[in-house]
Amino acid sequence: MQFNYFPLLCAGIVEKTNYLKMASTVSGSTAFTTQVDPDTGTFQRRLGDVSTFFYDSEEGKILGKTFQQWIFGAMFYMAFYACIVFFMLACGAVVYQTLNWNMPRLQGQDSLLQQNPSLGFRPVPSVDMTLIRFIKADPTSYSPLTDNLEAYLQFYENQNQVTDTGVMVDCKTYNKRRPQTEWDKACRYELNNLGPDCIKQQAFGMDDGMPCILLKLNRVFDWHPEDYHNETEIPAEILDTYEPYNVHLKCFGVTPADQDNIGDFEYHPPQGFHFKYFPFRNQQGYRSPLVFVRFMNPAPNILIMVECRAYAKNIRRNSVERAGVVKFELLVD
Template identity: 25%
Template sequence: MSTKEDKPVEHKTTWKDSIYNPRTGEFIGRTASSWALIVGFYLVFYAFLTGFFTLTMWVMLQTLEDDVPKYRDRVPSPGLVIRPRSLDIIFNRTNPKQYGPYVRHLESLLQQYNDTIQEQNELCMVNEYTEQDDVAEKKVCQFKRSLLRQCSGLADATFGYAEGKPCILVKMNRIIGLRPRGEPYVNCTAKRDTPLQMSYFPTEAKFDKMYFPYYGKINHPKYVQPLVAVQLLLAKEDYNTEIAIECKVEGSDLKNDDDRDKFLGRITFRVTVTE
């Protein structure tokens, strides 16, 4: 009597086998040894990349100095900024709540220029660079707040805003090693057909050479930038009208006419005083 041969048992493949196959021991298509090899490879690979990147950064940092840029072949021209920090100064001269933020901003800035603080600094030679390349602790030249006179906030705590004749403080951005040639001074003009009366303090509106060069935040921690105050002597007919004013650095080699950078050596702002 003949017997039929037993057929092998067929195992059906299910979706679970794609995650873990108990017959082959594969997990997500790989055996344990295969996973161990690939994980080990990537661990070694990324450890090498991390070490190489760290070494590269360490070598680069050894070439840099903490206080000044490594390469200063060309010292750029500085930009001009104004205080209060706004390009649209709008206020009612009879409303202290409106001009109060501008006044507080100016007062805060000028605290470091108080005469009692500046008297601790050095009296430097006028119109001469204060060279200190071989000096470890850089001295700071005096710039007293009282030099700004009507715009100092000492005689008039509102800086002229209550009278509708606001003061604007102009300063240059700090650039390490800058030595402007000539006699840089600030010149402001109103962008309109008729001129606008203005007063400058100090009266020459100069950024004196004694305040240059600047040696950086670490070497020159107490350095204060020279300021030029411009008081806009608005008349009654100037009220309730927006007036655009442009201030430039003139009289030196500093750039002020670059069409690609509207703030290089110049700045334009708008003032509107109402009553």
């Protein structure tokens, strides 16, 4: 026998409907409820709330805190920041004790240069380019270049090579290394070593289309150049011009086309950087040794890529890493 639930379901629905009608009937009429927004307050009440927030006269609060709470909060933050300042000063004092103002903390292979100096050049047209370009016999085109060279060489004038004690070594008589007892004194550098042609009175050769480019070794603390012990160690590029006790220089065109267009060179002084100017130990009045490379007949109106290399037994040369080398471009219009 199958039981039928449908009549029971219909009866339940009817009963529930009657109950809802009775609940919504008030005094014989049906009341419909609606949702009313909560009271948001008047403008005066809001203004009063804001005023009470800034100063509550009943509880004695300012900006929601009592006077004692403000005192304790200020003391806490004063102590907190005082501890931070003290900690920073303590760390700075510890670091300060590890520094030496006369020598770097990291030396030798631990330094960034790793006892392998690179070359620098002047004039530098700008910090973001290495192109040296000018128009022959046009002072307006090369005056920024000559001014850059003149400003750099001004530090090598005799009146500017001074120390607090006035002690500098005259190295004219040395043709080998200086004795170790003089390593902590600066060796005076004479601008006469740079030759009679590369001077500001002749616009450093740019007026004649034979520019003089200044090269120098970057300073590496306590670095000593090493000489080649025998002829088999001397690179073939400098074998014909090699002289002991000198860091030699050699410039050439990067590509075969550059080598055809670059022309001949003159080096002043021809031997390069003499060993007597090393080591660099942050001596007062120290000036790095210089070499002028004069381009005798570069091809006009052609961009020439130039690479110059320094040669000593303990100088590693790598064109990609710019170790022991320097690259720049030359364009004479």
